[in-house]
Amino acid sequence: MMSTLNKKLKAWPVWMLMGLLVVALLAVGAGRQSGPLTQEDRIDNVTQRLACPTCDGESVYVSQAPSSQNIRNEVARQVASGQRTDDEIVAFIESSFGGQVLLVPRATGLDALIWVLPIAVLVCCTAGLALTFRRWKREQGGQASDADRALVAQLLELDTDPTDSL
Amino acid sequence: MLAVAGVSGSLGRAALLIGLVGAVFGMFASVMGTRQHDEKVLRLVPRFATLCVIATVSAFVCMEYAMITRDFSLAYIQKVGSKSTPALYNFTAVWSALEGSILMWMLILAVCTVIIAWKYRNRLIDPLVGWAMATMFFVCTFFFMLTLGPANPFGKGAAGVLDGPGPNPLLQNHILVVFHPPILYVGYVGMTIPFAFAIGALITGRLGEGWLLETRRWALFSWGFLTFGIILGGWWSYEVLGWSGVWAWDPVENASFIPWLTGTAYIHSVLVQERRGMLRVWNLSLLIATFSLTILGTFLTRSGVLNSVHAFSDSDIGPYLLTFFGVIVLVSVGLIGWRGEKLRSPGTIDSPISREGAFLANNVLFGVFAFVVLLGTVFPLIVEALQNRQLIVGEPFFDQLATPIGITLLVLMCIAPVLPWRKASGELLRQRLFWPAWAGIAALVMSLGVGAVGLAPLLTFTLGGFAAGAALRQLALATRRQGLRGLVGRANGGMVVHIGVIIIAVALAASNSYTRSQEITLTVGKPAQYGGHSFEFVRFVEEKDDRRISVKAEIIIDGSGTYAPAIQKFINVGQNIGTPSVKSMFTKDIYLTLQPPVKVSTNTAKIKVFIKPLMMWLWIGGGLMGVGTLLAAFPGSRRKPTDPVSAPIAQEASA
Numbered sequence: 159m160m161s162t163l164n165k166k167l168k169a170w171p172v173w174m175l176m177g178l179l180v181v182a183l184l185a186v187g188a189g190r191q192s193g194p195l196t197q198e199d200r201i202d203n204v205t206q207r208l209a210c211p212t213c214d215g216e217s218v219y220v221s222q223a224p225s226s227q228n229i230r231n232e233v234a235r236q237v238a239s240g241q242r243t244d245d246e247i248v249a250f251i252e253s254s255f256g257g258q259v260l261l262v263p264r265a266t267g268l269d270a271l272i273w274v275l276p277i278a279v280l281v282c283c284t285a286g287l288a289l290t291f292r293r294w295k296r297e298q299g300g301q302a303s304d305a306d307r308a309l310v311a312q313l314l315e316l317d318t319d320p321t322d323s324l
Numbered sequence: 325m326l327a328v329a330g331v332s333g334s335l336g337r338a339a340l341l342i343g344l345v346g347a348v349f350g351m352f353a354s355v356m357g358t359r360q361h362d363e364k365v366l367r368l369v370p371r372f373a374t375l376c377v378i379a380t381v382s383a384f385v386c387m388e389y390a391m392i393t394r395d396f397s398l399a400y401i402q403k404v405g406s407k408s409t410p411a412l413y414n415f416t417a418v419w420s421a422l423e424g425s426i427l428m429w430m431l432i433l434a435v436c437t438v439i440i441a442w443k444y445r446n447r448l449i450d451p452l453v454g455w456a457m458a459t460m461f462f463v464c465t466f467f468f469m470l471t472l473g474p475a476n477p478f479g480k481g482a483a484g485v486l487d488g489p490g491p492n493p494l495l496q497n498h499i500l501v502v503f504h505p506p507i508l509y510v511g512y513v514g515m516t517i518p519f520a521f522a523i524g525a526l527i528t529g530r531l532g533e534g535w536l537l538e539t540r541r542w543a544l545f546s547w548g549f550l551t552f553g554i555i556l557g558g559w560w561s562y563e564v565l566g567w568s569g570v571w572a573w574d575p576v577e578n579a580s581f582i583p584w585l586t587g588t589a590y591i592h593s594v595l596v597q598e599r600r601g602m603l604r605v606w607n608l609s610l611l612i613a614t615f616s617l618t619i620l621g622t623f624l625t626r627s628g629v630l631n632s633v634h635a636f637s638d639s640d641i642g643p644y645l646l647t648f649f650g651v652i653v654l655v656s657v658g659l660i661g662w663r664g665e666k667l668r669s670p671g672t673i674d675s676p677i678s679r680e681g682a683f684l685a686n687n688v689l690f691g692v693f694a695f696v697v698l699l700g701t702v703f704p705l706i707v708e709a710l711q712n713r714q715l716i717v718g719e720p721f722f723d724q725l726a727t728p729i730g731i732t733l734l735v736l737m738c739i740a741p742v743l744p745w746r747k748a749s750g751e752l753l754r755q756r757l758f759w760p761a762w763a764g765i766a767a768l769v770m771s772l773g774v775g776a777v778g779l780a781p782l783l784t785f786t787l788g789g790f791a792a793g794a795a796l797r798q799l800a801l802a803t804r805r806q807g808l809r810g811l812v813g814r815a816n817g818g819m820v821v822h823i824g825v826i827i828i829a830v831a832l833a834a835s836n837s838y839t840r841s842q843e844i845t846l847t848v849g850k851p852a853q854y855g856g857h858s859f860e861f862v863r864f865v866e867e868k869d870d871r872r873i874s875v876k877a878e879i880i881i882d883g884s885g886t887y888a889p890a891i892q893k894f895i896n897v898g899q900n901i902g903t904p905s906v907k908s909m910f911t912k913d914i915y916l917t918l919q920p921p922v923k924v925s926t927n928t929a930k931i932k933v934f935i936k937p938l939m940m941w942l943w944i945g946g947g948l949m950g951v952g953t954l955l956a957a958f959p960g961s962r963r964k965p966t967d968p969v970s971a972p973i974a975q976e977a978s979a
Contacts, residue, residue, distance in 0.1 A: 183769065220569065272721070
């Protein structure tokens with residue numbers, strides 16, 4: 159009695175309902191606005207996307223170098239004026255400071271490889287795994303090799319040893 | 325005075341030479357003794373290992389002696405020594421640049437070698453151990469050569485130097501410099517041991533059950549230290565660097581993280597081998613990959629091809645490390661091609677929906693993760709080589725790819741723990757995952773209740789609750805059966821590690837997504853408000869010694885407790901270093917930094933306040949991972965070691 163109830167409780171329909179509940183809750187949470195961003199929060203968001211020009215791979219956000227301080231000040235000015243969106247500020251900094259200030263490679267030319275290769279590797283690995291499972295499925299209950307037979311014969315021979323109590 | 329100084333350099337160099345001789349002889353003794361089954365020769369092996377360790381310890385002591393006595397006749401002391409460095413940071417200055425770091429590597433490697441040699445001295449006649457020892461000595465030989473050649477810590481310096489700049493200011497600023505580098509190095513160098521056993525297994529074409537367990541335990545040991553070292557590194561970054569973060573996807577950080585990823589893949593998939601005897605060649609490949617990636621990482625970060633905040637020096641050891649890496653990869657691939665077929669097991673894995681299947685999916689994800697981090701790290705080199713232009717791959721790239729991979733790993737952590745071996749049915753999963761899934765829903769409702777927003781963090785919290793539910797379910801079942809012993813063993817200790825990982829994932833998601841910050845200019849006597857907290861500036865405190873001038877701003881948060889973010893100017897180096905001050909609470913950290921310019925004569929201070937939710941849980945999760953690793957290192961009680969692996973185990977109570 160108890161166990162059938164238990165079974166019913168944990169059956170497909172209940173799981174579907176749970177899934178729907180999660181999707182609905184996630185939609186609510188993902189859709190709603192967080193508290194208003196302060197100017198400082200926006201400066202942090204923008205500077206996290208910009209590279210410090212003098213310090214090898216650190217972002218302007220992380221770096222304490224004077225060159226980063228310059229860029230941070232410029233970003234702060236742009237944010238304070240309220241004219242541009244975050245993306246436009248990034249583009250503006252890129253055009254006015256020149257050089258390599260973006261921390262994220264573009265998705266064009268050779269740079270696109272850095273986005274394509276991970277996906278390619280994931281697809282290859284997954285496909286490889288799937289093929290291996292298929293091969294395993296075919297091989298199940300497969301044929302014994304000669305080496306296997308020899309091993310069995312050897313063990314059977316041992317087994318006939320009268321002193322072996324097993 | 326100079327004569328004495330010369331002595332410590334010459335003694336150190338002589339010690340390293342003796343060590344090299346010991347390593348070469350040890351290697352030959354291992355190979356000859358193993359090939360000719362000569363026990364007499366093999367008995368010499370532990371002695372050569374002892375010689376190596378005595379030599380390296382002596383060299384290290386010489387280095388410390390030179391450091392402590394400020395022996396400026398040595399180039400290395402001129403580089404990192406200073407009369408004004410306090411004793412503790414002077415002691416740690418030995419590993420503050422390349423040559424000393426390689427010396428410390430050598431020290432740990434020699435200790436590993438001697439432990440293995442003496443622990444298995446009665447089994448040296450086993451060719452697998454003999455070849456493993458030969459491999460250990462081979463790696464020792466290479467590193468002794470590095471310390472005698474391109475990374476020579478005992479080189480003579482320019483004459484007439486009476487003082488030096490001291491170590492990089494970041495390396496004389498926080499107590500963690502004593503712990504983080506050595507612990508990380510133990511993890512890094514410790515990976516040599518499982519690698520040596522992997523090579524031994526490949527050469528002999530034999531993989532006994534016993535050696536598998538030993539190899540797994542050593543891999544787990546190194547993995548534990550690597551994990552702990554990485555977490556300490558994050559903590560150090562948080563306490564010292566002043567941008568309120570723990571991880572910047574810097575090349576040096578990545579170099580430690582990539583082997584950690586492949587090592588994590590190994591400690592999972594080796595369980596398939598223990599249980600089912602399968603994936604032998606794959607597991608050996610993972611061990612070899614892990615070790616060779618430590619060498620590649622060292623090459624990338626220490627040769628100057630990539631620069632980073634952590635790479636505290638450049639040198640010309642690059643070609644040596646790259647050659648060594650190439651040799652390891654070629655030999656290993658050759659051995660796998662030669663012996664792989666012999667080791668391969670005939671069995672098959674029945675169904676992808678099984679614990680074996682989950683471990684394989686885990687391996688795919690960790691493999692892809694390692695690839696992504698490696699690709700992002702070396703991509704600037706590729707672009708520079710092909711198109712001769714500079715490119716930076718920074719945090720946003722890694723974050724964008726690590727987030728989906730991390731979330732997928734969490735999905736796996738929800739399901740995998742309850743999966744049985746061989747084959748699972750949908751109904752079984754629905755039964756076992758029912759309450760863990762509700763734990764996930766509860767976590768989601770709770771995080772919505774406290775105002776969480778955003779899809780990625782909410783997914784992390786939901787899956788975190790789910791996965792924690794699954795892990796707790798396993799622990800509850802195990803402790804119900806066996807009491808407290810149910811917490812011990814690889815599977816159950818592993819569940820404790822999982823809970824630690826989940827806590828870290830949740831803390832990272834919360835602190836990365838919801839950090840808020842504000843610059844505030846404070847005037848004495850006028851408290852300011854931000855994020856529901858009050859900040860009151862009391863005064864500047866100026867401290868001065870031979871080494872640095874430090875200005876602290878004393879700030880009272882919420883009317884009680886004084887916090888003092890500081891800016892220190894290191895006189896010898898002429899560099900300003902900000903030192904943050906953190907108020908940690910269970911729900912959030914308040915992280916203060918003092919912003920330049922600082923005018924001590926005025927009564928205003930500009931500070932930046934970061935409010936970071938759940939930061940403390942990062943360290944709690946890290947601690948739990950350490951505890952879980954210890955629990956996993958002890959043999960569990962699920963199966964007597966004498967039972968064949970195919971024997972049935974006690975059935976789990978149906979949930």
